[in-house]
Amino acid sequence: MSRALKDHPDINTDTKKAVNELASKLKYQPNAVALSLKNSRSNTIGIMIPEIVHYFFSSVISGIEDVASQKGYTVIICQSNEKFAREVSNAKTLLSHRVDGILISISKETNSFDHFVNLQEGGIPLVFFDRIAPGISADLVITDDIDASYNATRHLIETGCKRIAHFAGPQGLVISRDRLQGYLNALTEAGLPIDKRLIIEADTFEKARNTVGHMLDAGNVPDGIFAVNDMTAIGAMQTIQKRGYKIPDQISIVGFSDGYLSGITDPHLSSVDQHGYEMGTTAAEMLFHRILSDEDEYVPEVKVLRADLIVRGSSEKE
Amino acid sequence: MSRALKDHPDINTDTKKAVNELASKLKYQPNAVALSLKNSRSNTIGIMIPEIVHYFFSSVISGIEDVASQKGYTVIICQSNEKFAREVSNAKTLLSHRVDGILISISKETNSFDHFVNLQEGGIPLVFFDRIAPGISADLVITDDIDASYNATRHLIETGCKRIAHFAGPQGLVISRDRLQGYLNALTEAGLPIDKRLIIEADTFEKARNTVGHMLDAGNVPDGIFAVNDMTAIGAMQTIQKRGYKIPDQISIVGFSDGYLSGITDPHLSSVDQHGYEMGTTAAEMLFHRILSDEDEYVPEVKVLRADLIVRGSSEKE
DNA sequence: CTGAAAGCGCTAACAG
DNA sequence: CTGTTAGCGCTTTCAG
Numbered sequence: 281m282s283r284a285l286k287d288h289p290d291i292n293t294d295t296k297k298a299v300n301e302l303a304s305k306l307k308y309q310p311n312a313v314a315l316s317l318k319n320s321r322s323n324t325i326g327i328m329i330p331e332i333v334h335y336f337f338s339s340v341i342s343g344i345e346d347v348a349s350q351k352g353y354t355v356i357i358c359q360s361n362e363k364f365a366r367e368v369s370n371a372k373t374l375l376s377h378r379v380d381g382i383l384i385s386i387s388k389e390t391n392s393f394d395h396f397v398n399l400q401e402g403g404i405p406l407v408f409f410d411r412i413a414p415g416i417s418a419d420l421v422i423t424d425d426i427d428a429s430y431n432a433t434r435h436l437i438e439t440g441c442k443r444i445a446h447f448a449g450p451q452g453l454v455i456s457r458d459r460l461q462g463y464l465n466a467l468t469e470a471g472l473p474i475d476k477r478l479i480i481e482a483d484t485f486e487k488a489r490n491t492v493g494h495m496l497d498a499g500n501v502p503d504g505i506f507a508v509n510d511m512t513a514i515g516a517m518q519t520i521q522k523r524g525y526k527i528p529d530q531i532s533i534v535g536f537s538d539g540y541l542s543g544i545t546d547p548h549l550s551s552v553d554q555h556g557y558e559m560g561t562t563a564a565e566m567l568f569h570r571i572l573s574d575e576d577e578y579v580p581e582v583k584v585l586r587a588d589l590i591v592r593g594s595s596e597k598e
Numbered sequence: 599m600s601r602a603l604k605d606h607p608d609i610n611t612d613t614k615k616a617v618n619e620l621a622s623k624l625k626y627q628p629n630a631v632a633l634s635l636k637n638s639r640s641n642t643i644g645i646m647i648p649e650i651v652h653y654f655f656s657s658v659i660s661g662i663e664d665v666a667s668q669k670g671y672t673v674i675i676c677q678s679n680e681k682f683a684r685e686v687s688n689a690k691t692l693l694s695h696r697v698d699g700i701l702i703s704i705s706k707e708t709n710s711f712d713h714f715v716n717l718q719e720g721g722i723p724l725v726f727f728d729r730i731a732p733g734i735s736a737d738l739v740i741t742d743d744i745d746a747s748y749n750a751t752r753h754l755i756e757t758g759c760k761r762i763a764h765f766a767g768p769q770g771l772v773i774s775r776d777r778l779q780g781y782l783n784a785l786t787e788a789g790l791p792i793d794k795r796l797i798i799e800a801d802t803f804e805k806a807r808n809t810v811g812h813m814l815d816a817g818n819v820p821d822g823i824f825a826v827n828d829m830t831a832i833g834a835m836q837t838i839q840k841r842g843y844k845i846p847d848q849i850s851i852v853g854f855s856d857g858y859l860s861g862i863t864d865p866h867l868s869s870v871d872q873h874g875y876e877m878g879t880t881a882a883e884m885l886f887h888r889i890l891s892d893e894d895e896y897v898p899e900v901k902v903l904r905a906d907l908i909v910r911g912s913s914e915k916e
Numbered sequence: 917c918t919g920a921a922a923g924c925g926c927t928a929a930c931a932g
Numbered sequence: 933c934t935g936t937t938a939g940c941g942c943t944t945t946c947a948g
Contacts, residue, residue, distance in 0.1 A: 314925035
């Protein structure tokens, strides 16, 4: 009987003891599945992310997991691999598993959001983090990308760069647009011209290598690069060094967010530290607030986390 | 009625159509929880790993996930954060969630294995990968660590190294012992002396930095280092370079397994490529073989995957 | 061909 | 204080 195990006050001590002994003798393990069905609460939350194989996302997951396991929740992780179709099918999976809430960072391909609305109509609270879905009314945890990018670009300007390139992410993502915006703001403020040949959509290691190659071939040589993520920055760095340019003397480089990679390059990469773990715990706390509270009115909350520019060798001229 | 949706042959076409229309109008989503309870199969598998924040493990997960989602299975991921207690509690969680099978790589702390036996007694098939549990009778997917380490060390010997250090992992793990063994085999074969001062347990970036520092301070200077993983190799590399030694001219370095980091260092890091994604798909296939077959006799299988030494700048002298 | 009922494991509510 | 029952959503079996 469940009351004995649950240490209910109305139960005789002897009975409790007897039941508990029997339970441990039979190695009784409560069946979480039956419990979920009974309670229509699964004590499980879902995570939808593009790819686990990125330091940023895996550190966010660590943050989420720590909060979840501390609250007795299990975590189901679904990767979209940056594919829209996979994201839709993941949403269906999580819905049918009746997760109690979902933390989401959308894929690069995603520009339709019905699958998220379905989830919400199914009564599942959603918290978007980092790569949010524009137009969906839900809790958000974001980095102050405009401000961080502004600071990164301003730092390049202050160290003497005049022709600063931006390697941008796909403009479907809010974070990509914001990072571009911060870059533009800094240029405008400093009275520097905005040159379209210096703004290129390139957000992977490989794309950066190619892009830089083409730029140098065309004589379109920047003296600074602000890249949308660290792998892109590192790709650029490699090609630049291979072509014989000196970093940071001839070209300065600043990346964004990918964590521990920055300490490995030579010179070390200046980058914006995005505090992935903290974003994970924050997002998870917000989700559990929704799950566990029973407020009727739904007012979406937005948490903006600071991201800090860390200046290292790749942009440090003396 | 489920028969209509399942396209059962004994059902009138008109009825089927009517039911399907109604289902889509009401946005009917099958409840996977109820289904699990009914079938006592959850269509869910579990993964137990130390930490997701490692390229190797996250690429293994990608492999597992791709196989699982293709078979219509959901994946629950549990991290131990290298803590034994957390691993035990994760095992309990997965058991109570009645997962249909579990893929496991044990924590550094783990040296008792009852929690895995419990799982097996609960009728859950287990497949261990990479960091296996010695003494447990279960399917295994492992890297040929002895052979790979032998090759890595032999390569150092062939390029002229005579005082080769090994930065080893915790000797509780089979993989750590095997990697040490491969190193010893190569030394012995080449008639090189085995010097205990050159074999040091250091398996993180930080530990490697300190260790190398102490070695150099003590005048205990190697001319080659074989490290148990890439982060360790990179930590060593940084300190060595900071102290003014040239890589590979004075000291050669070879790492192990961490994937894309090797292309980022200067010089690029020679390393053993461990094919994480492939290990994931292999392990998942083995697990599904157990889950879906109904053979009575249980004969554990062992799959040994090759790992290939990739020679790059950090050990390439001309 | 189709409706009804039983039961997966659990707990809250209700009797005793 | 403790035993019994209903029902979470599904499918399989058995009647109709």
